Amino acid sequence: MTLTIEARGLTKRFGKKTALDGLSLEVESGQVVAVLGPNGAGKTTFVRSVSTLIRPEEGELKVCGYDVRREAESVRRVIGLAGQYAAVDQALSGRENLVLVARLFGQSAKQAKANAEAVLELFGLDEAADRLVRTYSGGMRRKLDLGASLVSQPRLLILDEPTTGLDPRSRLDLWDAIEGLVERGTDVLLTTQYLDEADRLARNIVIIDQGRTVASGTPAELKRRIGGKILEVHVRDRAHIPLVAQALTREGVAAPQIDESTRRISVGADDGAAQWLIDGLTAVRDSGAVLADIAVREPSLDEVFLALTGQKTSSAESVGAATLETA
Amino acid sequence: MTTLTPTIRTGRAGIVTGTGLLAKRTTVTFLRRPELVVLSLVQMSAIMLTFRFIFGGAIGTAHGLPYVDFSVPGFITAGVLFQTLGTAIGIAEDMEQGFIDRLRSMPFSTAAMLTGRVVADTGILAIVLAVTTAVGFAVGFRLQASVLGGLEAFGLCLVFGLAFSWLFIAVGLLAGNVKAAQGVSMIVFIVTFASSAYVPTQTMPGWLRAFAENQPVTAMANAVRSLTLGSHSQAFLGHGPGYFVIRSLFWAVGILVAFSVISVAKFRRAAG
Numbered sequence: 018m019t020l021t022i023e024a025r026g027l028t029k030r031f032g033k034k035t036a037l038d039g040l041s042l043e044v045e046s047g048q049v050v051a052v053l054g055p056n057g058a059g060k061t062t063f064v065r066s067v068s069t070l071i072r073p074e075e076g077e078l079k080v081c082g083y084d085v086r087r088e089a090e091s092v093r094r095v096i097g098l099a100g101q102y103a104a105v106d107q108a109l110s111g112r113e114n115l116v117l118v119a120r121l122f123g124q125s126a127k128q129a130k131a132n133a134e135a136v137l138e139l140f141g142l143d144e145a146a147d148r149l150v151r152t153y154s155g156g157m158r159r160k161l162d163l164g165a166s167l168v169s170q171p172r173l174l175i176l177d178e179p180t181t182g183l184d185p186r187s188r189l190d191l192w193d194a195i196e197g198l199v200e201r202g203t204d205v206l207l208t209t210q211y212l213d214e215a216d217r218l219a220r221n222i223v224i225i226d227q228g229r230t231v232a233s234g235t236p237a238e239l240k241r242r243i244g245g246k247i248l249e250v251h252v253r254d255r256a257h258i259p260l261v262a263q264a265l266t267r268e269g270v271a272a273p274q275i276d277e278s279t280r281r282i283s284v285g286a287d288d289g290a291a292q293w294l295i296d297g298l299t300a301v302r303d304s305g306a307v308l309a310d311i312a313v314r315e316p317s318l319d320e321v322f323l324a325l326t327g328q329k330t331s332s333a334e335s336v337g338a339a340t341l342e343t344a
Numbered sequence: 345m346t347t348l349t350p351t352i353r354t355g356r357a358g359i360v361t362g363t364g365l366l367a368k369r370t371t372v373t374f375l376r377r378p379e380l381v382v383l384s385l386v387q388m389s390a391i392m393l394t395f396r397f398i399f400g401g402a403i404g405t406a407h408g409l410p411y412v413d414f415s416v417p418g419f420i421t422a423g424v425l426f427q428t429l430g431t432a433i434g435i436a437e438d439m440e441q442g443f444i445d446r447l448r449s450m451p452f453s454t455a456a457m458l459t460g461r462v463v464a465d466t467g468i469l470a471i472v473l474a475v476t477t478a479v480g481f482a483v484g485f486r487l488q489a490s491v492l493g494g495l496e497a498f499g500l501c502l503v504f505g506l507a508f509s510w511l512f513i514a515v516g517l518l519a520g521n522v523k524a525a526q527g528v529s530m531i532v533f534i535v536t537f538a539s540s541a542y543v544p545t546q547t548m549p550g551w552l553r554a555f556a557e558n559q560p561v562t563a564m565a566n567a568v569r570s571l572t573l574g575s576h577s578q579a580f581l582g583h584g585p586g587y588f589v590i591r592s593l594f595w596a597v598g599i600l601v602a603f604s605v606i607s608v609a610k611f612r613r614a615a616g
């Protein structure tokens with residue numbers, strides 16, 4: 018089995034700040050891996066290390082079998098990078114941007130034109146191809162950026178938060194585009210702050226926080242460990258919290274999480290356990306508590322962290338601390 | 345669509361092709377921003393007109409050298425700095441927007457990014473200088489020396505431009521973002537005002553004069569003066585063209601070598 022990415026004990030410090038703290042992960046070829054983590058987890062630092070833009074102080078990092086330090090040039094030949102901010106030239110048209118990148122990769126003018134054309138078609142940008150990028154929407158710019166990392170036909174495509182800041186429609190479009198690439202056999206490393214994105218696109222998810230790998234596995238494995246969906250009950254009266262909490266307590270399932278301040282009680286509800294859900298809802302009704310709202314929803318990144326590590330994310334902690342101070 | 349199947353690619357543009365492609369990109373990008381083009385062309389002309397017609401009367405110049413003849417070579421020299429200053433901002437923009445990261449993640453001759461910029465800058469500078477020179481003639485400047493001297497002065501300005509282009513590339517790379525690059529570039533105002541570009545250094549207080557007489561812009565402005573004004577300027581400047589041309593070339597080469605080394609090192613080095 019060949020490994021697309023092999024990281025062992027990566028450490029990178031910026032002054033006193035440790036951005037990567039002994040990060041290890043492996044990505045097998047032929048799959049999409051999502052690096053999931055909150056703000057400041059070290060996602061961009063990792064991506065920049067893989068792309069040979071920065072040099073970790075410690076640890077080993079191989080991309081497609083090449084060492085990023087000793088064989089950086091070879092690594093650069095096999096990767097395509099779309100960074101966290103769309104790196105396209107605003108004063109060039111979409112087509113000109115793509116042709117420029119292709120030509121810098123040593124393609125002939127004719128080849129570059131053909132590849133640019135193919136990318137424009139792939140991302141549905143043909144109509145806007147000759148407009149200046151300045152006039153593009155954020156979603157179009159992102160797509161073009163993705164396209165630019167593709168004209169060189171990379172083996173490994175690296176995407177840093179490809180959909181952050183996009184409206185839901187553009188997000189879906191971009192997801193489709195990425196899925197299309199995967200079908201054609203491009204390996205993809207992407208980072209994201211959103212569980213649903215990782216779930217939709219990746220065969221493997223690596224969760225990182227504070228520069229370390231917290232958990233990894235297939236989306237199904239990780240979900241199993243956190244209990245799929247979340248049943249959340251919002252009560253009117255704080256006094257009713259224990260009633261609901263008790264109604265939702267079951268053998269063999271993690272105890273309900275209680276948030277006193279927002280009067281919410283939540284519990285993991287396994288996808289398959291429809292019967293359990295009905296029982297839970299019935300129990301809540303019979304408890305006599307007055308409800309403000311009740312919902313079944315996807316777990317948030319914070320809940321995933323909590324379930325997997327028993328700890329909040331570093332950003333959730335600091336938000337919590339800030340709330341306490343102002344309270 | 346079959347063209348996009350993943351393959352092991354081996355290509356990369358060589359330094360010459362890369363320089364050409366990126367020079368073209370820089371030029372096209374510049375020409376498509378009318379505000380920059382207008383700014384470049386109008387900025388120096390406006391300053392020149394202001395000095396010529398508003399302050400010109402009040403500023404007398406010794407040794408029978410009319411202020412217009414004294415000042416136009418100075419404006420043109422200062423114009424070189426104001427024009428190449430844009431490079432710092434352009435480079436900082438490319439860093440901020442990730443364009444440089446993209447290039448650095450490619451199997452690509454790093455130097456081409458910089459040489460492409462320098463080539464484009466020098467070409468743009470040549471055009472802007474031509475316009476500035478034309479305005480100079482329009483406001484009454486006349487060549488006192490040979491036409492050859494005038495052409496030499498023009499060529500010398502391009503050499504200064506080449507040197508300052510590297511200096512501002514380094515500024516852009518070190519600043520890393522547009523705001524910082526703009527801030528650092530304000531130094532251009534100080535360096536040009538504290539030089540013989542606009543007024544003779546003889547009128548300055550001692551400490552300022554000591555600085556002004558030993559910095560590159562003064563050497564360059566005086567070199568352009570001696571080449572264009574010939575013997576008319578010698579009495580006033582105290583030396584002939586050879587003296588100033590050699591001094592200014594010394595500065596230009598020094599700046600070019602120092603800042604190209606800094607730029608390439610900064611560009612190559614994995615950031616941080």
Ligand SMILES: Nc1ncnc2c1ncn2[C@@H]1O[C@H](COP(=O)(O)OP(=O)(O)OP(=O)(O)O)[C@@H](O)[C@H]1O
Nearest residue numbers: 031034035036054055056057058059060061062063
């Ligand atoms: N150039 C730098 N200088 C100083 N500190 C840095 C630098 N780059 C990153 N850091 C710090 O390293 C940590 C990890 O940053 P990184 O950008 O990798 O996080 P991230 O997971 O990409 O976050 P985000 O979701 O906000 O993009 C952060 O605390 C950040 O402040």
Ligand SMILES: [Mg+2]
Nearest residue numbers: 060061062101
């Ligand atoms: Mg990031």
